[in-house]
Amino acid sequence: MAAYLDRVPWSGIIRIRDMMYSVKDPFRLDQGDVSFDAPATVKDAMTRALAENRTHYLQSTGVPRLRELIAAKLRTKNGIAGAETDHVTVTNGGTHALYTAFQALLEPGDEVLVPDPVWPPTASMIQTAQGVPVGVPLHESLEWRYEIDELRRAITPKTRAIYINSPHNPTGGVLTRADLEAIAELARERNLWIVADEAYEDLLYEGEHVSIATLPGMYARTLLMYTFSKSYAITGLRLGYLVIEDPHLRDRAQKVVLYTTSNVSSIVQFGGIGALEGSQDCVGGFREELRARRDLFYAGIRELDGVFSGTPPKGAFYAFVKIDPALRATDAGRGNPSLSWAVTEHLIKHGRIGCVPGVDFGDTGENHIRFAFGRERAELQGALDAMKVLFGARV
Ligand SMILES: Cc1ncc(COP(=O)(O)O)c(C=O)c1O
Numbered sequence: 048m049a050a051y052l053d054r055v056p057w058s059g060i061i062r063i064r065d066m067m068y069s070v071k072d073p074f075r076l077d078q079g080d081v082s083f084d085a086p087a088t089v090k091d092a093m094t095r096a097l098a099e100n101r102t103h104y105l106q107s108t109g110v111p112r113l114r115e116l117i118a119a120k121l122r123t124k125n126g127i128a129g130a131e132t133d134h135v136t137v138t139n140g141g142t143h144a145l146y147t148a149f150q151a152l153l154e155p156g157d158e159v160l161v162p163d164p165v166w167p168p169t170a171s172m173i174q175t176a177q178g179v180p181v182g183v184p185l186h187e188s189l190e191w192r193y194e195i196d197e198l199r200r201a202i203t204p205k206t207r208a209i210y211i212n213s214p215h216n217p218t219g220g221v222l223t224r225a226d227l228e229a230i231a232e233l234a235r236e237r238n239l240w241i242v243a244d245e246a247y248e249d250l251l252y253e254g255e256h257v258s259i260a261t262l263p264g265m266y267a268r269t270l271l272m273y274t275f276s277k278s279y280a281i282t283g284l285r286l287g288y289l290v291i292e293d294p295h296l297r298d299r300a301q302k303v304v305l306y307t308t309s310n311v312s313s314i315v316q317f318g319g320i321g322a323l324e325g326s327q328d329c330v331g332g333f334r335e336e337l338r339a340r341r342d343l344f345y346a347g348i349r350e351l352d353g354v355f356s357g358t359p360p361k362g363a364f365y366a367f368v369k370i371d372p373a374l375r376a377t378d379a380g381r382g383n384p385s386l387s388w389a390v391t392e393h394l395i396k397h398g399r400i401g402c403v404p405g406v407d408f409g410d411t412g413e414n415h416i417r418f419a420f421g422r423e424r425a426e427l428q429g430a431l432d433a434m435k436v437l438f439g440a441r442v
Pocket of ligand 1: 079139140141142143166212215216244246273274275276282286287
């Protein structure tokens with residue numbers, strides 16, 4: 048019965064993390080985390096909850112006040128007019144929300160269209176629900192967006208859902224309103240569900256985040272995933288939520304949450320109440336600092352004489368850069384049949400720089416590398432200086 052789990056892969060990111068343990072004084076540009084401290088609004092609320100002994104079992108769907116605040120946020124900030132408290136289920140981070148969504152939605156063999164490249168756990172979680180992730184390329188020439196006809200052609204009688212993630216990990220690409228309208232039309236025409244991963248909703252450097260659930264008729268056929276991890280820099284606390292209007296799917300999802308966790312940590316949920324009741328200034332502050340880090344990182348990359356190239360992303364905090372094919376003929380590109388793995392291993396071993404090979408995110412990612420620029424400026428600068436030394440012969 049459980050043998051199918053043997054076919055669910057571990058992510059290459061795990062291999063990188065293990066490699067990084069052997070590196071002294073590393074530059075951790077491999078991890079999708081930000082260096083900021085948790086906002087005082089979160090920490091104070093958690094401390095208060097502990098002092099008030101809020102340490103007992105809770106409703107498995109989440110603390111009512113938190114669910115109410117989330118529903119209000121969905122209506123006012125995301126513009127989803129129909130969002131109600133009952134539609135919200137609190138989860139152990141966005142990962143648990145996505146896991147729950149796919150468990151609730153998929154029958155064995157159901158296909159889900161995912162972007163290629165994709166955040167690897169998404170594909171693995173689809174497989175964990177015995178579904179089949181089907182990659183549809185994002186194109187660098189389109190700033191890492193879909194060719195909508197390709198998406199249409201990938202739909203088969205087995206397709207159950209389209210998973211979208213904008214702003215996107217690993218490329219930072221952002222789907223336009225027109226893209227979302229075209230995807231919504233496909234979903235309506237072909238009777239598909241949408242799983243919308245809006246983990247990076249607050250990390251957009253240009254324009255405003257648009258949720259596909261705001262488009263006509265779409266809230267009813269969309270499973271929405273959000274997380275506090277990136278917006279409030281609390282990746283380790285594990286707080287996210289799943290939003291489903293459809294009562295049947297919601298009932299299934301709430302069973303998955305009940306039987307996988309009983310309830311999300313009480314103290315963490317009170318932290319979430321603090322985050323939403325308090326000032327939102329930290330969210331904008333984090334974004335502006337990340338913009339400055341993005342610009343610093345790309346300015347440094349440009350000084351490397353074409354070793355890496357790419358347009359700065361419009362969202363998220365990843366630099367998904369193309370590797371100069373000429374590196375193949377150098378020490379940096381020889382160590383592995385995959386160029387992106389060879390260069391990653393070279394950067395880790397010889398430059399102490401953590402990063403992730405593009406191919407780990409899918410075939411379209413080969414010949415690229417992902418650097419996460421959510422680290423302190425000094426750490427980013429250290430990595431850039433190390434790259435200059437490493438590729439010095441070319442500069
Ligand atoms: C695209 C995407 N979705 C979801 C998540 C889940 O984040 P968390 O489980 O920390 O909420 C991440 C985390 O890196 C992500 O990159």
